[in-house]
Amino acid sequence: MASSSGRGTRVVVCAYHNVGFRCLEELLKQGADVRLVFTHEDSPTEEIWFQSVRELAQRHGIPYLTSDINEPANVAKVREIAPDFLFSFYYRNMITPEVLDIPRKGALNLHGSYLPKYRGRVPVNWAVINGETETGATLHHMVEKPDAGDIVDREKVPIAFTDTSFDVFTKVTDAAVTVISRSYPLLVAGTAPRIPMNLVEGNYCGGRRPADGLIDWTKSAVQIYNLIRGVTHPYPGAFTYLDGKKILVWSARPLPGSAEPGVVVTEDPLVVGTGEGLLEITSLQLEGGDEVAAGSFSAIVHPAGKRFANP
Structure with a gap:
């Protein structure tokens, strides 16, 4: 049964892809008061095989925007909402420090690896390409440097030798929901841990074409x-x-x-x-x-x- 500890907590969510869909869904189950969702227009050159954050927001009557959260008009909207938390779940735009400073209790990102390993872009694909046997999902505080802020929670997932990136992404998505389910009540209560990230223990990967x-x-x-x-x-x-x-x-x-x-x-x-x-x-x-x-x-x-x- 979903916790009600998050009810009344104002939240702005930046989300896309299956991780965005499932994590937003979990926040709503937890009773978060999601005031605004930022997502993306689907690219005509990309195979859209994942669930739609936009459709989920519409289903729950939540206002959504597909323009960049960093645009001045959107920054003003976020300030007006004065959220307790800002969450980023597979949102593709870097969020500026100006926006990260707005939420009263924190701005957090869900990353598809067991940080500090595989910071950066397409972490699941890189983990499979590099022959890793495990990866994970990590919730961490956002800072100006990507995937570098204090860790709140993380969950490992195995990578079988026969797994494709799609198989691993499915596992990572489930792990992301587990992390949000565990972490959100603690964040609301102010008791969530903050574990400094030791970047020298990990690696950073760029995007792939x-x-x-x-x-x-x-x-x-x-x-x-x-x-x-x-x-x-x-x-x-x-x-x-x-x-x-x-x-x-x-x-x-x-x-x-x-x-x-x-x-x-x-x-x-x-x-x-x-x-x-x-x-x-x-x-x-x-x-x-x-x-x-x-x-x-x-x-x-x-x-x-x-x-x-x-x-």
Whole structure:
């Protein structure tokens, strides 16, 4: 049963994506008086596979804006509300110190990693690409430096070797709700812990672009496999080239053995040499075509002996 300790506590929420949806939903269950929500317009170039914060706000009759919270008119609105708390749940804009200073009891961000590890952008994708075996969700106070303020609470989640970034993001979203559920009553009561973040124990990662999915066949089969599962659906995908044509690789698995990097060893199964080990590609797509199983691709293209490489 949701706690009622947060009732009457004025809150402004900046939110987007599934983490934003689920954490806002949890605040409402906890009885938070959410006066205003800032969210984003969906990008026409992005696959929208996640829940809509805007629709959740509409359902609860909460005013929302898709303009930047840092715009002067919006800063004035936040000042007028005089919130006790400001929460940021996967909001994509950096929030200025001017805004962070407004809430009386604190401005807090939910980050999709076990801080201080993987500060910065797309932490779930980076954790999978780097072959991590765990990550998490962290609620922390916001300061001018991103993902650097005192930690309130955090929850670890495991990353299985077969998990894609989508699988891990689902786990992180559940962990984020757990953290908000535990932390919000303590924040309202003024008893929540503040643990200084030791940045030297962690790392900072930048954003990723679709172009960063290019496969380097001189890397090990495991490294390439981690890239593929780190950027597969619903993300833009890992890719390579065959006979100058772009090929998207959606799923694969590493195998023991050796062969020259990028060279196709067998067609069915579709096995390719790497810098260390072999990689079996199981699902792929010729750009502009449909995603197919590797056997169907090989029956048409006959890639044996050819090399996947940059154009």
